[in-house]
Amino acid sequence: MQIFDSFKSSLNQSLDLFLGHKIVIKREDLIHPRVSGNKFRKLKYIFQEIKKKEVSALLTFGGAFSNHLAASAYAGKNSGVHTIGIVRGDEWGRKIHESATLNYCVSQGMELHCISRDIYTQKEQAPIVTKLMKKIPRLRIIPEGGTEPLAVKGCLEILQSEDLNFDVICSSVGTGGTIAGLVNSSNDNQNLIGFNALNNTEIVHTIEELTNKKNWSIENDYTFGGYAKIKPTLISFMNDFYQQYRIPLDPIYTGKMVFGIFDLIKKDKWPWGKKILIIHTGGLQGVEGMNVQLQRKGHPTLLYGE
Ligand SMILES: *Cc1c(COP(=O)(O)O)cnc(C)c1O
Secondary structure: OOHHHOOOOOOEEEOOOEOOEEEEEEEHHHOOOOOOHHHHHHHHHHHHHHHHOOOOEEEEEEOOOOHHHHHHHHHHHHHOOEEEEEEEOHHHHHOHHHOHHHHHHHHOOOEEEEEOHHHHOOHHHOHHHHHHHHHOOOEEEOOHHHOOHHHHHHHOOOOOHHHHHOOEEEEEEOOOHHHHHHHHOOOOOOEEEEEEOOOOOOHHHHHHHHOOOOOEEEEOOOOOOOOOOOOHHHHHHHHHHHHHHOOOOOOOOHHHHHHHHHHHHHOOOOOOOOEEEEEEOOOOHHHHHHHHHHHHOOOOOOOOOO
């Protein structure tokens, strides 16, 4: 069975009332064990197109913890399409085995090319990409994070009719595709709050290109130093949350968002309404790799699954 042909809709799980706020988490992390959460939504229509157009290989981009690379590798193998990953940071070329995510990509048959951070800033024009485009006919390129109009279309399917009763819907933001899909499928009287996981304030312009609606805003105060940076206060918050609710969060996206939501409510800086839906966009495949880094640096590790 091909993964995108059928899937269960995610369940909504309530948390305890918090300072008068009713908080519910949409467990998109449970829709698939490997292509979890928003990466499943984002790849669904892209893979439908890949199948229809008889693409010979797909090429995409990401960092050494990238949920998108892992999801693309799995989906490619599942669909019988060769996958190529362009990895940010040439140092990873010498230590693929040190990244649980990259290791996994290789196990799914993904061909990896690690390029310098400098070249990665212009990754679509990287020499290796130009070379592969010449060599491989019908190569499908998916942008970093999978964000393109077909991905936004897939993210329209996250919200169900019962979700349109919430005052506020929160999601973590990386490349902006997920929040754009959520905004496009929301009611105009709902507030969509995107918690930026990266130090990229330009993201608002990307989102403006993907939606015409105005009922959204971006919080930039909970990036915790940017992509995949390690902050002990975040780790201990996530572990407390896990012990209370048995809901694992990921340290790159959802952990920062949930921290931010509680922090803003505590500081009385939450003007958007008291019925809150949090989208758990998944990303838990990154926990294992993060724990290796935490252990190496002598920090406490993240609890999950035990
Ligand atoms: C990729 C990812 C995001 C960010 O999604 P974008 O569409 O790139 O904004 C959020 N959460 C998780 C768990 C992700 O893997």
